[in-house]
Amino acid sequence: MNARTLLDDLAEVLVVPSFTRMGFGLRRRLYGWPDAESYPMTGRTVVLTGPTSGLGREAAGSFARMGADLVLVGRDAGRLERTRTDLLAEVPGLSAVAVVADMASLSSVRAAADEILGRTPRIDVIVDNAGTMVPTREVTPEGFERTFATMVLGPFVLVSRLLPRLLEAPDGRLVAVTSGGMYTQALPLDDLAYEHGTYNGARAYARAKRAQVALVREWARRLRGPGVVANAMHPGWADTPGLEASLPGFANLVGGQLRTAAEGVDTMLWLAAAPEARAVSGRLLLDRRARPFDRIPSTRLSAGDRETLWREVVALTGEPDPTPRR
Ligand SMILES: NC(=O)c1ccc[n+]([C@@H]2O[C@H](COP(=O)([O-])OP(=O)(O)OC[C@H]3O[C@@H](n4cnc5c(N)ncnc54)[C@H](OP(=O)(O)O)[C@@H]3O)[C@@H](O)[C@H]2O)c1
Numbered sequence: 001m002n003a004r005t006l007l008d009d010l011a012e013v014l015v016v017p018s019f020t021r022m023g024f025g026l027r028r029r030l031y032g033w034p035d036a037e038s039y040p041m042t043g044r045t046v047v048l049t050g051p052t053s054g055l056g057r058e059a060a061g062s063f064a065r066m067g068a069d070l071v072l073v074g075r076d077a078g079r080l081e082r083t084r085t086d087l088l089a090e091v092p093g094l095s096a097v098a099v100v101a102d103m104a105s106l107s108s109v110r111a112a113a114d115e116i117l118g119r120t121p122r123i124d125v126i127v128d129n130a131g132t133m134v135p136t137r138e139v140t141p142e143g144f145e146r147t148f149a150t151m152v153l154g155p156f157v158l159v160s161r162l163l164p165r166l167l168e169a170p171d172g173r174l175v176a177v178t179s180g181g182m183y184t185q186a187l188p189l190d191d192l193a194y195e196h197g198t199y200n201g202a203r204a205y206a207r208a209k210r211a212q213v214a215l216v217r218e219w220a221r222r223l224r225g226p227g228v229v230a231n232a233m234h235p236g237w238a239d240t241p242g243l244e245a246s247l248p249g250f251a252n253l254v255g256g257q258l259r260t261a262a263e264g265v266d267t268m269l270w271l272a273a274a275p276e277a278r279a280v281s282g283r284l285l286l287d288r289r290a291r292p293f294d295r296i297p298s299t300r301l302s303a304g305d306r307e308t309l310w311r312e313v314v315a316l317t318g319e320p321d322p323t324p325r326r
Helices: 003-013 021-031 054-065 077-090 106-119 146-168 180-184 201-222 241-246 261-273 275-279 303-317
Strands: 045-049 069-074 096-100 125-128 173-177 229-233 284-286 289-291
Touching: 003 021, 003 289, 021 261, 045 054, 045 146, 054 069, 054 077, 054 241, 054 261, 069 077, 069 106, 077 096, 096 106, 106 146, 125 146, 125 261, 146 173, 146 201, 146 303, 173 201, 173 261, 180 201, 201 229, 201 241, 201 303, 229 261, 229 275, 261 275, 261 284
Parallel strands: 045 069, 045 125, 069 096, 125 173, 173 229, 229 284
Antiparallel strands: 284 289
């Protein structure tokens, strides 16, 4: 450990200096990073969920400027088309297709995956970014608890179905956007649908994010042979419509120190594009560095727990197990 990583780790332990823009500024100065948009993505195709707002919208602009071809996956056809049109105006010559999918609906995600496979000859990066906090417990028409369906089951189906195309890429990468909020909660493997206890939207969100990270670790392990890397990152606390909607007044609470959306997506872009990030897999990152999976020992999921979760999710979605055969 050197002085730089010591300072970085100290900020991380204290949470607030880490998650706010103070943490981003500190680390950028400590490590002297190149700008994330300086990594070229020309000729590579990025499938990005949730591009219509906040971090996803910011990332879509960055990927476009980096030269990537985009597959924009959003739930509202109008908002999605407006996003695509705006991006085409911002980055002339951009290739961007829009595909509608409600991540909470497995049938919608399956139809979207078919459409993507039909319209996109290659997929180099999948960014699982769409997410939301659902204040009261809801069950989708397909019978799933909505938070878990949106951030765990839907993304699992999307990645499973797109995997054959991702495996063809010379440098395939999967990036999942999680939340530091996951540190606060354990994932009850016997109650994934949150049927027991009083539902709390923030807790359901944290549980789903923890499940998402556990699955990323399983993806990383199962895709090691074929050479696709899979990582989760969390953006810290970034100023987006989603954060304001789910935690109104939070910006004041942290003294106006929320990150900008660009600061929030920096590690997502780095994981998707930087040559050196190819060496990283199965990790949870903030600010281009792997961070702990747990801060509270009782929230830890063992390797066996993660395998159990994988099997449960395969069973719930009804997908064939997507693990590539050796
Ligand atoms: N901002 C932060 O500080 C922060 C911190 C930790 C984690 N995150 C995570 O970062 C990601 C982006 O969040 P954000 O802050 O940018 O929020 P946001 O501004 O609300 O954007 C969320 C995006 O996800 C899409 N989305 C939500 N539910 C969907 C569904 N069922 N199907 C398809 N798309 C759906 C939204 O689409 P619509 O435009 O149609 O609503 C929107 O494009 C989320 O996963 C969030 O949990 C954010």
